[in-house]
Amino acid sequence: MKFLVVLACKNLTRYKRRTIITAVTIAIGLMLFILIDSILIGVDRESVRNLKWYETSSVRIMATGYWEDRLMLPLDVSIDDPYAKVQLLREHGYDATPRIMFAADLILYSEDFGEDGNLPVQVTAVDTTLDNTVFRFEDTLLEGRFAESGKNELVIGSWMAEDLQAKVGYWVTLVTRGNGGFFEAMDMQIVGIVNCPNPNVNRSLLMVPIDTVADYLAMENLATEIDIALPESADTDVEAQAITRLMAESGKGTTVMTWKDLAGDYLAMMQAERGGSSTMLFLVFLIAAVGISNTMLMVINERTRELGMMRALGMDDRSIHWLFMLEAGGIGLLGSSIGVALGMLANIYIVQEGLDFGFFMREMDMAYRVQSIFRGAWSLRSILTTFFSGIFLSMLVAWIPTRRAIRMDIPSCLRHQ
Amino acid sequence: MIQVQNVIRNYKAGETVVKALKGVSLDIGDGEFLSIAGPSGSGKTTLLNLIGCIDALDGGEITIEGQPVSGMDKKTKTEFRRNNLGFIFQTYNLIPVLSAYENVSFVLSILNIPEKEIEERTMRILKEVGLEGMEHRRPDRLSGGQQQRIAIARALVKNPKIVLADEPTANLDSKTGEEILKLMKEMNRKYHTTFIFSTHDSMVMDYAARLVLLHDGQIVSDERR
Numbered sequence: 001m002k003f004l005v006v007l008a009c010k011n012l013t014r015y016k017r018r019t020i021i022t023a024v025t026i027a028i029g030l031m032l033f034i035l036i037d038s039i040l041i042g043v044d045r046e047s048v049r050n051l052k053w054y055e056t057s058s059v060r061i062m063a064t065g066y067w068e069d070r071l072m073l074p075l076d077v078s079i080d081d082p083y084a085k086v087q088l089l090r091e092h093g094y095d096a097t098p099r100i101m102f103a104a105d106l107i108l109y110s111e112d113f114g115e116d117g118n119l120p121v122q123v124t125a126v127d128t129t130l131d132n133t134v135f136r137f138e139d140t141l142l143e144g145r146f147a148e149s150g151k152n153e154l155v156i157g158s159w160m161a162e163d164l165q166a167k168v169g170y171w172v173t174l175v176t177r178g179n180g181g182f183f184e185a186m187d188m189q190i191v192g193i194v195n196c197p198n199p200n201v202n203r204s205l206l207m208v209p210i211d212t213v214a215d216y217l218a219m220e221n222l223a224t225e226i227d228i229a230l231p232e233s234a235d236t237d238v239e240a241q242a243i244t245r246l247m248a249e250s251g252k253g254t255t256v257m258t259w260k261d262l263a264g265d266y267l268a269m270m271q272a273e274r275g276g277s278s279t280m281l282f283l284v285f286l287i288a289a290v291g292i293s294n295t296m297l298m299v300i301n302e303r304t305r306e307l308g309m310m311r312a313l314g315m316d317d318r319s320i321h322w323l324f325m326l327e328a329g330g331i332g333l334l335g336s337s338i339g340v341a342l343g344m345l346a347n348i349y350i351v352q353e354g355l356d357f358g359f360f361m362r363e364m365d366m367a368y369r370v371q372s373i374f375r376g377a378w379s380l381r382s383i384l385t386t387f388f389s390g391i392f393l394s395m396l397v398a399w400i401p402t403r404r405a406i407r408m409d410i411p412s413c414l415r416h417q
Numbered sequence: 418m419i420q421v422q423n424v425i426r427n428y429k430a431g432e433t434v435v436k437a438l439k440g441v442s443l444d445i446g447d448g449e450f451l452s453i454a455g456p457s458g459s460g461k462t463t464l465l466n467l468i469g470c471i472d473a474l475d476g477g478e479i480t481i482e483g484q485p486v487s488g489m490d491k492k493t494k495t496e497f498r499r500n501n502l503g504f505i506f507q508t509y510n511l512i513p514v515l516s517a518y519e520n521v522s523f524v525l526s527i528l529n530i531p532e533k534e535i536e537e538r539t540m541r542i543l544k545e546v547g548l549e550g551m552e553h554r555r556p557d558r559l560s561g562g563q564q565q566r567i568a569i570a571r572a573l574v575k576n577p578k579i580v581l582a583d584e585p586t587a588n589l590d591s592k593t594g595e596e597i598l599k600l601m602k603e604m605n606r607k608y609h610t611t612f613i614f615s616t617h618d619s620m621v622m623d624y625a626a627r628l629v630l631l632h633d634g635q636i637v638s639d640e641r642r
Contacts, residue, residue: 003526003527006519007512010514305510309510311471312471313503313527313571314495314524314527316499317491317495319527410466411462411472414510
């Protein structure tokens with residue numbers, strides 16, 4: 001085996017240019033793999049964080065049956081006495097806040113907006129004190145201030161404000177149906193514009209004080225949801241089970257769901273996008289594999305006589321297989337080392353600075369909850385897998401051309417020109 | 418030691434079948450220095466390949482040291498060659514990236530011989546073939562004659578019973594060729610190794626202790642000198 005390793009290493013220097021070109025092909029493939037994988041992992045992690053911080057929270061309690069009708073945003077399927085439940089949760093160490101979600105028509109006036117208009121919107125009524133213990137809007141204010149408790153004030157997402165050309169101080173009317181089906185109109189003044197890292201929120205957020213709308217909508221002491229924040233290290237499923245037990249003790253009629261249930265659509269889309277990316281990465285690997293396979297074919301073709309000599313002198317097929325696989329592995333090792341080194345170097349920039357896809361994200365919804373900068377993330381497991389895959393795949397693709405050469409009879413090998 | 422009995426070997430060249438050997442029979446004893454001679458296409462290399470267990474018989478039998486070759490499977494033939502046979506090729510077939518020392522010692526490496534013994538035997542044989550002090554040179558820094566000396570050392574280092582040499586001097590000038598033949602003869606005398614070599618060169622034939630002439634796949638003369 002020692003001889004095989006020595007010979008394989010020496011043979012790598014025999015065709016220096018070819019070895020380098022093949023190694024560079026592998027290196028480019030692996031570098032791209034590391035970078036794309038890093039961005040995918042980074043964007044995924046940031047999306048999940050932004051989902052929890054600005055959209056779904058970690059765990060949500062809803063009235064039983066609400067989830068099935070969620071697209072209608074029903075007010076009559078609501079949680080009774082939400083503050084008692086919030087208090088109970090807080091006593092058990094959970095940060096929780098009640099919210100009311102409702103559908104409305106947003107009426108715009110020509111005095112402020114230049115022309116009259118209306119559009120259907122989803123409004124989030126929040127507890128102005130508790131909401132910031134669960135969600136992270138506190139530092140996202142772009143302009144103005146947050147709505148104050150009991151006032152007819154509204155905070156709007158930055159992209160929505162941009163689309164509507166809305167400014168702080170403008171008045172709008174929310175026309176909706178209250179709990180029981182009656183029509184209600186609420187005049188609201190825009191007091192703040194928020195710009196958070198979650199593009200979905202910036203695109204659609206309309207936030208009002210919960211006590212203000214509770215009066216209008218006959219939702220006093222009712223909420224459509226209670227949102228709970230969990231620490232990053234917490235096991236969401238385990239905590240959700242604990243919260244379910246807690247809610248069951250405090251009365252019937254609630255359902256507990258984790259962010260994974262709430263963002264099922266997002267996760268499905270992420271999985272599909274991951275599938276697409278994996279196909280691309282597979283193609284990158286395939287190109288590298290074709291490169292090394294071609295190199296090995298040339299190497300074996302050029303060394304057929306040498307192969308014949310070694311076989312004539314009694315080297316067995318297994319050793320010859322190993323010899324060429326070690327050579328291919330050597331090229332793979334070189335390519336993997338360069339690829340991983342370059343990939344890690346480039347990844348420093350991707351992790352720290354990121355790539356700005358703001359122009360892209362503003363115009364289209366890609367499901368990612370990242371507003372503009374796509375930052376990568378370090379994944380030791382991924383880098384190690386890439387490194388060893390590069391070597392292993394290189395060895396694997398050398399198997400077939402070697403096998404073909406071994407099948408040739410020795411006299412033909414020795415006659416080979 | 419070697420019994421070649423009515424050996425037949427045919428090759429397909431497109432649609433036609435070329436009869437390379439048409440019932441060749443030959444007995445070769447221990448320590449012979451035998452030349453198989455004949456014009457191109459007479460079947461010399463084919464006969465050497467069959468004795469060297471690197472080609473398959475179509476008919477007849479070859480028995481080496483009492484072992485019939487036709488009964489050996491691929492693995493057994495490989496082991497047999499590894500343990501008993503040495504080869505010298507017309508074009509030397511040295512590994513260009515290895516030094517003279519490594520080109521010789523690898524034969525012992527595949528026999529799993531301890532490192533110290535490999536070094537000892539390799540250095541000794543290199544000295545015997547006149548390559549002392551050139552152990553670290555690669556083939557491209559050696560003359561044709563020196564390269565063939567490495568090939569002889571490689572063939573002899575494992576103390577094989579038989580050395581098969583296919584036109585060992587064909588790529589050398591006559592003076593160097595003669596030196597190589599003298600060396601082979603010396604090794605034959607010293608180690609009592611059976612040397613079987615093919616040639617179509619009359620000077621080479623003169624060195625043989627026994628000359629077997631082949632023509633059109635048949636033995637036309639078998640002369641001991």
